[in-house]
Every structure is written in structure tokens, then in C-alpha cells.
Amino acid sequence: MTQTVLLAAALLNASPTFAETKIPNTTQMLMKQKLVAAHGLLEGIVRNDFDALKENADLLKSISKASTWHKSDSEIFMSYARSFQNAADFLVTNALAKNQEGVALGYVRVTLECMQCHNHVRDL
Numbered sequence: 544m545t546q547t548v549l550l551a552a553a554l555l556n557a558s559p560t561f562a563e564t565k566i567p568n569t570t571q572m573l574m575k576q577k578l579v580a581a582h583g584l585l586e587g588i589v590r591n592d593f594d595a596l597k598e599n600a601d602l603l604k605s606i607s608k609a610s611t612w613h614k615s616d617s618e619i620f621m622s623y624a625r626s627f628q629n630a631a632d633f634l635v636t637n638a639l640a641k642n643q644e645g646v647a648l649g650y651v652r653v654t655l656e657c658m659q660c661h662n663h664v665r666d667l
């Protein structure tokens with residue numbers, strides 16, 4: 544929770560210049576935060592905690608947006624990023640509706656999007 548708030552604060556303060564000049568480290572840091580947020584999603588699922596699900600899905604979407612700035616030249620990468628953000632939105636919508644099956648499906652969709660983008664990146 545504290546970590547989530549700190550990350551959100553860090554994202555709000557992050558200037559594009561910083562992201563552009565420290566690309567590799569920033570991307571790795573953001574991906575590690577994605578892992579933490581994804582874990583938060585699983586915790587939300589098993590605890591039936593819709594607030595935690597919404598919070599972590601929102602966070603994942605923000606992280607995804609922050610980590611795609613420097614990849615904007617690749618159309619395919621951007622389409623993976625958009626699919627990921629759509630899956631996060633789907634999860635948020637279902638968390639707000641307190642739809643238990645919907646959030647479970649959203650969790651699976653988000654996780655598949657992680658895997659698919661990583662497969663794409665590895666193939667480059």
C-alpha cells in the first residue's frame with residue numbers, strides 16, 4: 544500500500560526528460576513495479592478486495608503509459624501496450640461493478656497481455 548502510494552507519487556513527478564535520458568533503468572524499474580502491482584491484483588482476487596483490484600489495475604495502466612514514451616516509434620509495441628491498457632481498464636470496470644467473475648477474467652487478460660508483450664520483445 545505504502546509502496547503503491549510512493550510509486551504513484553513518483554510517476555506524477557517523473558518528467559519526460561528523466562524518462563528519456565535514463566531509458567533502460569527506468570524501464571526495468573517500472574517493470575519491477577508492474578510485478579508488484581500484478582501481485583497486488585492476485586491478492587485482490589484471493590481476498591475479494593475490489594478496492595485493491597481497482598487501485599492496482601489503475602497503477603498498472605499508469606506504469607504502462609509511463610513506460611511506452613520511448614517506444615513510440617514501434618507501432619507493434621504500442622498496440623501491445625494498448626491491449627494491455629484495455630485489459631487493465633476491463634479489470635477496473637469489473638472491480639467498480641464488484642463483479643467477481645469479471646475481475647477474475649480481467650486478471651487473466653492482464654496476465655496474458657504481460658506474456659504476449661514479453662514474447663514480442665524477446666523476438667526483436
Ligand code: HEC
Pocket residue numbers: 567570571572574575577578581603620623624625627653654656657658660661664
Ligand atoms: C507493452 C509491452 C509490455 C507489457 C504489456 C508488459 N511488459 Fe514487462 N517488459 C517489457 C519490456 C520492453 C521489458 C524489457 C525491459 C528491459 O530490460 O529493457 C520488460 C521486462 C519486464 C520485467 C523484467 C525487468 C528486469 O528487471 O529486467 C518484468 C519483471 C516485467 N517486465 C513485468 C511485467 C508484468 C508483471 C507485466 C504485466 C502486469 C508486464 N511486464 C507487461 C514490456 C512489457
